[in-house]
Amino acid sequence: MAANTFHKLRDEIENGIVTGAFEPGARLDEAQLAARFGVSRTPIREALMQLSAIGLVEVRPRRGAIVVDPGPDRIFEMFEVMAELESMAGALAARRHTEQDKAAILDSHARCERSAASEDSDSYYYDNEVFHYAIYAASHSGFLAEQCAALHRRLRPYRRLQLRVRNRMKVSLSEHAAIVEAILAGDAETARSRLRSHVAVQGDRFSDLVSSLSQRQSTGTGGQPR
Amino acid sequence: MAANTFHKLRDEIENGIVTGAFEPGARLDEAQLAARFGVSRTPIREALMQLSAIGLVEVRPRRGAIVVDPGPDRIFEMFEVMAELESMAGALAARRHTEQDKAAILDSHARCERSAASEDSDSYYYDNEVFHYAIYAASHSGFLAEQCAALHRRLRPYRRLQLRVRNRMKVSLSEHAAIVEAILAGDAETARSRLRSHVAVQGDRFSDLVSSLSQRQSTGTGGQPR
DNA sequence: GTCAATTTTTTTGTATACAAAACAGGTTGG
DNA sequence: CCAACCTGTTTTGTATACAAAAAAATTGAC
Secondary structure: OOOOOOHHHHHHHHHHHHHHOOOOOOOOHHHHHHHHOOOOOHHHHHHHHHHHHHEEEEEEEOEEEEEEEOOOHHHHHHHHHHHHHHHHEEEHHHHHHOOHHHHHHHHHHHHHHHHHHHHHHHHHHHHHHHHHHHHHHHHHHHHHHHHHHHHHHHHHHHHHHHOOOOOHHHHHHHHHHHHHHHOOOOOHHHHHHHHHHOOEEEEEEEEHHHHHHHHHHHHHHOOOOO | OOOOOHHHHHHHHHHHHHHOOOOOOOOHHHHHHHHOOOOOOOHHHHHHHHHHHHHEEEEEEOEEEEEOOOOOOHHHHHHHHHHHHHHHHHHHHHHHHHHHHHHHHHHHHHHHHHHHHHHOHHHHHHHHHHHHHHHHHHHHHHHHHHHHHHHHHHHHHHHHHOOOOOOOOHHHHHHHHHHHHHOOOHHHHHHHHHHHHHHOOOOOOHHHHHHHHHHHHHOOOOOOOO
């Protein structure tokens, strides 16, 4: 991949936000970031501009950039849209998947099973990501795949929190199995509805999400400043 | 709205791309743009960075920025996703719309009717946009509304081409009426399916789109350079 | 001692300067 | 005659400089 300074900086900062190194609401001081990465302010600004276009940071004119802090309601909305896009990808995948796609889906699913068996939450988290990307790819819609991937990245921190919830890993895995079955059977509508409920944050999971968010708020130094 | 130079430039250039002033594939020379807008290269670059994050321009390292030229297949994919998101907005609107939303939808629909009656294609184009935005708003999902609006903007030029097709305005209007009916009746699934087929580029419309695209390619100075 | 106004300091926004990479054209060798 | 190479030019990428605005701090009045 093309590797200019601002490009790398963009990924670094995005990663910092997504992993929580830069907490929601935190100020992103240009000079400070420049010093930290050993570059001038120019590429830092360019990186921040890109992140603001994506919606990860908010640049307030003359008042600096901050990491956006989507409230629980907005995070819920994002999951809602994610569910719709993913279920669309699943439906398309059911109709369009090739032998290669099938192999990739089965392989990533098998990895998930192994990680779940060894109860390795971090490993499962990664394999789960690969599984979902395999479905995006199988949709054979480049644009949809990109949109899904972008949203998936943005929701990363919240999904990670969710996986901590009791038994979620096992439940997730059995849902995966049902999704795989529907896709490989070519049953678009079943794949759609199963993926929708797999991704959506419904019922108990919403309160789990909210509580994990408020937990983080209180421990972190971020949140609403001033 | 906040109005810094780079912010205004971003909108200017975006508008230029969307209206076709900057054609797909065209090189966006930084110095040239800077001279044109009477500013230095710095805010131009920041604007281009944002546009590249959105996906409107492609910045190739050390090789300058060009207006992205999505092929017919990719444009089709974008309409496909747009249809899904809009139909989702419609379904939510059916369940969640308030009296205000209802008024806004009916009002914009009435405007569409008038424009269609006077066969004013440009006016209809604008009113149609307001109508769709009213539905986004009625979904009461801020994130979904933003996503819809963003995609809507990106597909603007192609939708405009489509409206030129024989009788499309009348057909579009009657579809609108059916959509309004479903939303106001609170019938989420009917609203969803009607919006989906309203937005999607199916059957004949796809070949119409492709032919209008190739027409533009041949007349314009853009296209694949070198 | 508190609050308001003014000054100081910090920080953002834009312009300019400079280095390095890509491009174009001509030249030399086969 | 064609191809590879070298050189001059253009253009991008990053650093620095400077102006203007916002934040912070100090002073002064009550």
